[in-house]
Amino acid sequence: DIVMTQSPDSLAVSLGERATINCKSSQSVLYTSISKNYLSWYQQKPGQPPKLLIYRASTRESGVPDRFSGSGSGTDFTLTISSLQAEDVAVYYCQQYYSTPWTFGQGTKVEIK
């Protein structure tokens, strides 16, 4: 199984400041033949299901604010919130779909400082 490890487990950021979440996979999730990274990011607020933010490592889902961006390739990925808003308080998960079983990171909790 591909193990997804996120860091940090939690972070507190001031409103308007940048939040950065890292995700590392135990093996590459890059399909070299098509140059696509099979990694997505989700946001989960308390009592709600996860919401898709980013797929293929860097493509923003329709309707997701442009302050959310994804980057990285191979085994190392980053989700960046460029200017944290109060409504961004949530737990964020990365997920690989390169191979089954599809696996998620343990989650990173983002709070307001």
Place this chain on the structure above:
Amino acid sequence: QMQLQESGPGLVKTSQTLSLTCTVSGASMSSGSYYWSWIRQPAGKGLEWIGHIYTSGDTYYNASLKSRVTISVDTLKSQFSLRLYSVTAADTAVYYCARWDNGNDDAFDVWGQGTMVAVSS
């Protein structure tokens, strides 16, 4: 806009079978290239993919659960279902059904609200 809704018992006895149904509304299950998926989340913990089914009936399961899981689909009823056999307390979790868009997003782009299932003797 497609919506998913889980339904089923909130309490299952140890060693019994957990059965959940996900009802799809707002669009046909066969209208695109989708995998119909089940994911679970124990309280305060992370997400675990259980498995998914294509409308053709092809299934993919998490190997850690494969011997105890069956996912089925009924496109005429716009439903897909999860059966988890021989449950223990470790199966207590919120169970989500979700749509995996295999054509556009390559992601779980639509989720149900989730249903809490507790396993107890």
